[in-house]
Amino acid sequence: MAQALSVLSSKRRTLGPLVLLLFFALYKNKTTITNFVQSTLKDPNAQQTASSKHKQKQARKKVGVNATFFRQMAKMLPICIPSVASRETGLLTALAVVLIARTWLDIWFSAFNGQVVKAIVSRNREAFISKAIFEFGLMMWPMSIVNNCLKLTISALALCFRERLTNHAHNQYLNGITFYKIANLDNRLQNADQLLTQDIDKFSENLSHLYSDIAKPLVDICLFAYKLGEAIGGEAPVFMIAYFVMSGIVLRAFSPPFGKYTAIEQKLEGDFRFTHSRIIAHSEEIAFYGGGNREREVVDSSFRKVIINIKTYPKSVHSEICQWHIRLCPCKILRNHDCLLSPDDPFEFHANSAHSLKATHHMGEANTDPAKLMEDYSRNSSYLVNLSQAVGRLILTGRDLTRFAGYTSRVSELFDVMRDVGDGKYSRTMVNPEKGAANINESIDTTHMKGRIIIQDGVINFNRVPIVTPNKDILLKELSFRVETGMNCLISGPNGCGKSSLFRILGDLWPLWGGTVTKPAASQLFYVPQKPYLPLGTFRDQIIYPDSREDALKKGYDDEQLMGLLKVVHLGYLVDREGGWSAVQDWAEVLSGGEKQRVAMARLFYHKPQFAILDECTSAVSIDVEAIMYQYARKAGITLFTVSHRTSLLRHHEYLLRFDGEGHYEFRELDPEDTNTAFGFGHGKTQTSDKYEE
Numbered sequence: 001m002a003q004a005l006s007v008l009s010s011k012r013r014t015l016g017p018l019v020l021l022l023f024f025a026l027y028k029n030k031t032t033i034t035n036f037v038q039s040t041l042k043d044p045n046a047q048q049t050a051s052s053k054h055k056q057k058q059a060r061k062k063v064g065v066n067a068t069f070f071r072q073m074a075k076m077l078p079i080c081i082p083s084v085a086s087r088e089t090g091l092l093t094a095l096a097v098v099l100i101a102r103t104w105l106d107i108w109f110s111a112f113n114g115q116v117v118k119a120i121v122s123r124n125r126e127a128f129i130s131k132a133i134f135e136f137g138l139m140m141w142p143m144s145i146v147n148n149c150l151k152l153t154i155s156a157l158a159l160c161f162r163e164r165l166t167n168h169a170h171n172q173y174l175n176g177i178t179f180y181k182i183a184n185l186d187n188r189l190q191n192a193d194q195l196l197t198q199d200i201d202k203f204s205e206n207l208s209h210l211y212s213d214i215a216k217p218l219v220d221i222c223l224f225a226y227k228l229g230e231a232i233g234g235e236a237p238v239f240m241i242a243y244f245v246m247s248g249i250v251l252r253a254f255s256p257p258f259g260k261y262t263a264i265e266q267k268l269e270g271d272f273r274f275t276h277s278r279i280i281a282h283s284e285e286i287a288f289y290g291g292g293n294r295e296r297e298v299v300d301s302s303f304r305k306v307i308i309n310i311k312t313y314p315k316s317v318h319s320e321i322c323q324w325h326i327r328l329c330p331c332k333i334l335r336n337h338d339c340l341l342s343p344d345d346p347f348e349f350h351a352n353s354a355h356s357l358k359a360t361h362h363m364g365e366a367n368t369d370p371a372k373l374m375e376d377y378s379r380n381s382s383y384l385v386n387l388s389q390a391v392g393r394l395i396l397t398g399r400d401l402t403r404f405a406g407y408t409s410r411v412s413e414l415f416d417v418m419r420d421v422g423d424g425k426y427s428r429t430m431v432n433p434e435k436g437a438a439n440i441n442e443s444i445d446t447t448h449m450k451g452r453i454i455i456q457d458g459v460i461n462f463n464r465v466p467i468v469t470p471n472k473d474i475l476l477k478e479l480s481f482r483v484e485t486g487m488n489c490l491i492s493g494p495n496g497c498g499k500s501s502l503f504r505i506l507g508d509l510w511p512l513w514g515g516t517v518t519k520p521a522a523s524q525l526f527y528v529p530q531k532p533y534l535p536l537g538t539f540r541d542q543i544i545y546p547d548s549r550e551d552a553l554k555k556g557y558d559d560e561q562l563m564g565l566l567k568v569v570h571l572g573y574l575v576d577r578e579g580g581w582s583a584v585q586d587w588a589e590v591l592s593g594g595e596k597q598r599v600a601m602a603r604l605f606y607h608k609p610q611f612a613i614l615d616e617c618t619s620a621v622s623i624d625v626e627a628i629m630y631q632y633a634r635k636a637g638i639t640l641f642t643v644s645h646r647t648s649l650l651r652h653h654e655y656l657l658r659f660d661g662e663g664h665y666e667f668r669e670l671d672p673e674d675t676n677t678a679f680g681f682g683h684g685k686t687q688t689s690d691k692y693e694e
């Protein structure tokens, strides 16, 4: 009874933190309260704002420990732990063993503490030396080994999770042209690079910690509660656990939406990183324009958003309240509890210890030996502190779990988008013409589209194919033409009329909305853009990309053969200049614009496809070398589609496909002398860009 009264009196002290929490919750929810007051006063404007805000809120995804989180985890966990016989299961088991060992050592340490205190109080020199020096010295070894094993196992587990998730993500991201679709068709993900690198890493690290953060306190609670029950009866652990459960519920109810904050934080970090990546990618252009200051504004503004988000987010205030309420407050209460008197006050201790232990000692008669009482005090106090810390840690893990939900939401969205895009579904925000300029989110399922593809060698045939952008803008209602091997075709038209779009449809980058496309297999179509892509690797890799050296040798191309191709494009000098075929450089920086375009043409000759699409890809090449390259292509049996405004190219083509930019086109045989109609001269929108011909 005395104990119960004491517990009640201690409870008063918990009101302080609860009041603080209430204020904190009111502060946090002030927007909600304002909305509530406004709607109660029936202000129509306020109501409208509240309703539109509500719609916006609904539209925004809720990130937290909810049903969605558990669904997402149910999909992610099998990726992280693929089977019972996996490395991860082994590490999880090892971690469980280490955690139990750690708790066992904590229990040993609590008992040891008591014995050392007893030795000091009873002035037993021998016991003190054997305990404090020998036993403690001996136990330091397993303690440090267990602690290190704990850290090592957790980081090994995080690494395994990261490896699994990253491999899974790479398999999906680099499967076919998923990476292109994510960047160009679907606009749900911004900065996929941040998701694939940082977010997966953070998710893995948090997941591995979460396991130990949940498992360790649970083991601690069971063992320390049992030990404490044995020593002083069941009331103290029961009261303590009840106190913490209540605190947990209150803290959980009033805690800020950590999951949402984490998701926003990661997105802003991704945007910030993107601003820097752009500076690296476009350093030359920015330097020529002297755009350093402008870029600085962009980078600073992005960084400011990151900082403001972190500062606005009352993480530290909440964390302090939690720490105080959960860790320190109960310890203080329990220290003041009548069974555990202040050791600073030995007289009071002596006077009250017998009564206290009698009241709380489960084992029956209290011992009045001060040394024994001191030992019990020290050991039980240690059990209590450990128990309180374990329950406190478990509750704080709830907060970490909410933050973890933020990473889970981002990584899971990455996997969802990759899966959708891989299945031919994409979603994008489009301008809704019926509702002014309002943006709408539209999901497009390309698997239900009516377009048909027929694979056939030696021909490209478009039969009533609409040219439609991913935004569903119709550039051309129907396009029909047929080109067979040997019929080079020039494509002309004003900017933005859909020339490149035609090839995106031909190359399966964009969905086919209707009609029939007949074309050879993908390996027999080759695309050469105006700005050629130069991969990481050796100079040889630039010519044979995406083949490896082994592939090239299998096709009969050794370095000598490759040199033959380089000579066709007048680049034979480059091999010596750059240090040989195996030299590795940042080729995009080292080569000039014309050299890059000629490397791309050498690559075309190496692959020798049936058809090639040359999209303004010789704009920086001199006319004489350009002519040599076109003649070589014809000899090699490569049929060309050329997008260009250069009149010098007319003689290399037999057919013309001309768009007028207003939804019309013509397909006809080409008269090499007829430069006016070929390029639509006189048409307001058409322009030439041939700097070499003047």
Ligand SMILES: Nc1ncnc2c1ncn2[C@@H]1O[C@H](COP(=O)(O)OP(=O)(O)OP(=O)(O)O)[C@@H](O)[C@H]1O
Pocket (backbone or CB within 6 Å): 184, 185, 469, 470, 471, 475, 493, 494, 495, 496, 497, 498, 499, 500, 501, 502
């Ligand atoms: N990923 C995309 N999403 C939405 N619209 C796009 C996308 N790419 C291009 N477009 C739009 O499609 C239209 C046609 O673009 P396309 O690149 O085919 O033009 P083009 O005829 O090749 O122009 P240019 O001669 O300037 O290269 C343009 O209005 C462009 O804005």
